[in-house]
Amino acid sequence: MNFLQKVVRYKVNFCMMYVLILSLIFFSLGHAQSPTEIDKELEKNKICFALYTVHEQTLKLTAQFYPVRSYDPFEATLQIKNNGQWETVQQSRIQYPGYTAHFRIENWDDTKEKEYRVVYKKNKFYKGIVRKNPKDKDEILMAAFSCWSIYKRHGGQGPADDIINNLKKLQPDVLFFSGDQSYDHSDHYGYWLKFGEVFGEIIRNTPTIVIPDDHDVGQGNLWGNGGIPTKNRDGNYGGYYMPVNYIKEVERAQTSHLPDPYDPTPIAQGIGVYYTDYKWGGMSFAILEDRKFKSGPKSVLSKQRYTDTHAMDVAGATLLGERQLDFLEAWTTDWKDAEMKAVLSQTIFANVTTHSPTLAKKQRYSVDSNGWPQAGRNKALSVIRKSFSCMIAGDQHLGSVLHHGIEDWNNAGYSFAVPAASNFWMRWWKPDVPGKNHVKGMPDYTGEYLDAFHNKMTVLAIANPTHKDNTEKENLLNGRASGYGIIRFHKNKRQITYECWPRNVDMFAPDAKPYHGWPVTFEQTDNFRIAQGYELPILSIAKENQVVTVKNQYTKEVISSLRIRGNQYQPKVLHPGHYTVEIGEGAHQTSLYNLEATTKNNKKINIVF
Numbered sequence: 001m002n003f004l005q006k007v008v009r010y011k012v013n014f015c016m017m018y019v020l021i022l023s024l025i026f027f028s029l030g031h032a033q034s035p036t037e038i039d040k041e042l043e044k045n046k047i048c049f050a051l052y053t054v055h056e057q058t059l060k061l062t063a064q065f066y067p068v069r070s071y072d073p074f075e076a077t078l079q080i081k082n083n084g085q086w087e088t089v090q091q092s093r094i095q096y097p098g099y100t101a102h103f104r105i106e107n108w109d110d111t112k113e114k115e116y117r118v119v120y121k122k123n124k125f126y127k128g129i130v131r132k133n134p135k136d137k138d139e140i141l142m143a144a145f146s147c148w149s150i151y152k153r154h155g156g157q158g159p160a161d162d163i164i165n166n167l168k169k170l171q172p173d174v175l176f177f178s179g180d181q182s183y184d185h186s187d188h189y190g191y192w193l194k195f196g197e198v199f200g201e202i203i204r205n206t207p208t209i210v211i212p213d214d215h216d217v218g219q220g221n222l223w224g225n226g227g228i229p230t231k232n233r234d235g236n237y238g239g240y241y242m243p244v245n246y247i248k249e250v251e252r253a254q255t256s257h258l259p260d261p262y263d264p265t266p267i268a269q270g271i272g273v274y275y276t277d278y279k280w281g282g283m284s285f286a287i288l289e290d291r292k293f294k295s296g297p298k299s300v301l302s303k304q305r306y307t308d309t310h311a312m313d314v315a316g317a318t319l320l321g322e323r324q325l326d327f328l329e330a331w332t333t334d335w336k337d338a339e340m341k342a343v344l345s346q347t348i349f350a351n352v353t354t355h356s357p358t359l360a361k362k363q364r365y366s367v368d369s370n371g372w373p374q375a376g377r378n379k380a381l382s383v384i385r386k387s388f389s390c391m392i393a394g395d396q397h398l399g400s401v402l403h404h405g406i407e408d409w410n411n412a413g414y415s416f417a418v419p420a421a422s423n424f425w426m427r428w429w430k431p432d433v434p435g436k437n438h439v440k441g442m443p444d445y446t447g448e449y450l451d452a453f454h455n456k457m458t459v460l461a462i463a464n465p466t467h468k469d470n471t472e473k474e475n476l477l478n479g480r481a482s483g484y485g486i487i488r489f490h491k492n493k494r495q496i497t498y499e500c501w502p503r504n505v506d507m508f509a510p511d512a513k514p515y516h517g518w519p520v521t522f523e524q525t526d527n528f529r530i531a532q533g534y535e536l537p538i539l540s541i542a543k544e545n546q547v548v549t550v551k552n553q554y555t556k557e558v559i560s561s562l563r564i565r566g567n568q569y570q571p572k573v574l575h576p577g578h579y580t581v582e583i584g585e586g587a588h589q590t591s592l593y594n595l596e597a598t599t600k601n602n603k604k605i606n607i608v609f
């Protein structure tokens with residue numbers, strides 16, 4: 001080989017090496033940016049998932065860790081990407097038991113979307129997106145879930161690719177998990193991780209509301225009775241069975257990332273409270289704890305069984321309790337950054353079941369439903385309707401839409417009980433006869449009914465199981481009527497649409513349909529519909545979209561409160577008499593006194609600020 005050949009070979013080798021190095025760099029760069037393969041590897045066995053909300057410029061985020069082992073540290077860091085650079089914003093100790101790290105960042109700029117990552121030991125990362133406040137969107141989308149069965153054969157424990165794929169396309173603005181995220185009565189932590197492994201993919205990038213229910217705290221039913229301990233896991237006397245540290249761990253994991261509680265005063269045993277409001281996207285949500293203060297049936301009822309359920313409406317039986325009713329009352333008139341409202345709870349304020357757990361077994365009544373105690377149910381609904389709020393809940397394992405009534409049918413809110421996301425325990429609504437004022441063409445189980453506790457309810461849609469009992473082994477998701485809810489808040493039209501979707505359906509397929517009877521659309525003001533009442537004068541207001549609050553002239557009790565759309569509004573009331581009407585908010589507020597409500601009122605009042 002002469003000198004020239006040597007030089008050429010050297011150059012060729014050098015060039016090949018150069019190409020190899022370049023392509024290695026290119027490949028590794030490309031790989032680092034490609035979707036989450038490396039991220040997932042880094043997350044593995046460290047951070048399971050992360051939940052967050054942003055409310056009134058405060059970001060709260062909980063990072064859920066797998067067990068911290070051996071000599072590993074109990075420190076976690078939250079970083080936010082600003083101008084392409086990761087910046088550490090807070091450090092937090094990992095809490096035990098439960099392995100959760102909690103972050104709280106004030107003065108959060110909610111007008112911008114930001115990437116976040118939870119960092120562990122400088123080399124383990126969990127990434128997600130904190131969404132910007134969608135307050136300029138006309139339609140706010142909520143996806144709502146309930147009851148994630150423990151049984152693999154019913155789809156519990158996942159996978160839930162149908163749900164995840166649909167939601168990745170739909171991009172809901174907020175998620176709501178209404179309870180029974182875990183059904184294991186002694187290992188909440190283990191099953192909360194399994195829940196996170198299934199739903200974490202959508203939770204990581206979406207503000208998420210979670211409230212735990214009875215099974216999450218390790219009992220079949222929960223009448224919290226203000227937090228007292230109970231010796232019976234069936235909970236019939238009221239109270240919590242599991243050790244108080246277990247309860248606290250569950251609430252810490254599931255609810256720490258919610259907006260701060262309205263009144264954080266702990267209840268018995270030092271158990272915390274999380275009921276609060278959450279403002280997002282021009283919506284205001286009241287997040288309730290309808291189990292925590294409720295009386296245990298055996299602590300207030302003298303008989304084992306009742307033939308006449310009227311007699312079960314005993315004095316001293318609590319449902320929401322004074323504290324939560326006070327909160328709801330205060331929330332009624334708070335319309336700051338809010339155009340519409342919804343109340344979120346574990347279950348609905350009615351008993352809409354005729355058969356359970358098989359179609360051969362009639363069920364007379366269930367004190368686990370919020371149909372009982374009746375007076376507590378009516379108190380709750382009568383506050384909720386004041387702000388024309390609709391209601392969303394779960395727990396029933398039976399998808400339903402009801403229009404509630406108090407003094408008469410249809411004069412309180414619309415509720416949507418979303419079905420179980422995977423269903424073991426089945427319930428049906430199959431009454432013997434169609435309801436009063438049944439609409440021709442609607443299913444024969446719809447119309448106006450009295451529930452098992454004589455509460456007025458209009459049944460509008462039901463997703464009954466097609467299976468008749470547990471012997472049926474095929475199609476365990478659809479036959480058992482599992483699914484989830486999509487709620488569309490149309491802020492411009494002031495309407496709400498409830499959709500109940502079955503499992504294993506591509507929502508975006510051309511022939512895709514929700515369960516029979518859905519979608520159900522109704523007006524915001526139908527949540528306090530006064531068919532035969534009294535009218536106040538027509539208000540013509542110079543400034544549009546003002547808050548109008550009607551108060552009893554003498555007691556100052558709030559009768560209704562609404563952010564109207566446009567410039568004109570005629571308030572209606574149930575009773576004749578004199579009323580004070582407050583218009584506007586903050587510095588721009590004016591009051592009208594001594595307005596008389598009459599059956600037909602043509603009087604018009606012009607309001608300028």
Ligand SMILES: [Fe+2]
Nearest residue numbers: 147180395397
């Ligand atoms: Fe459940």
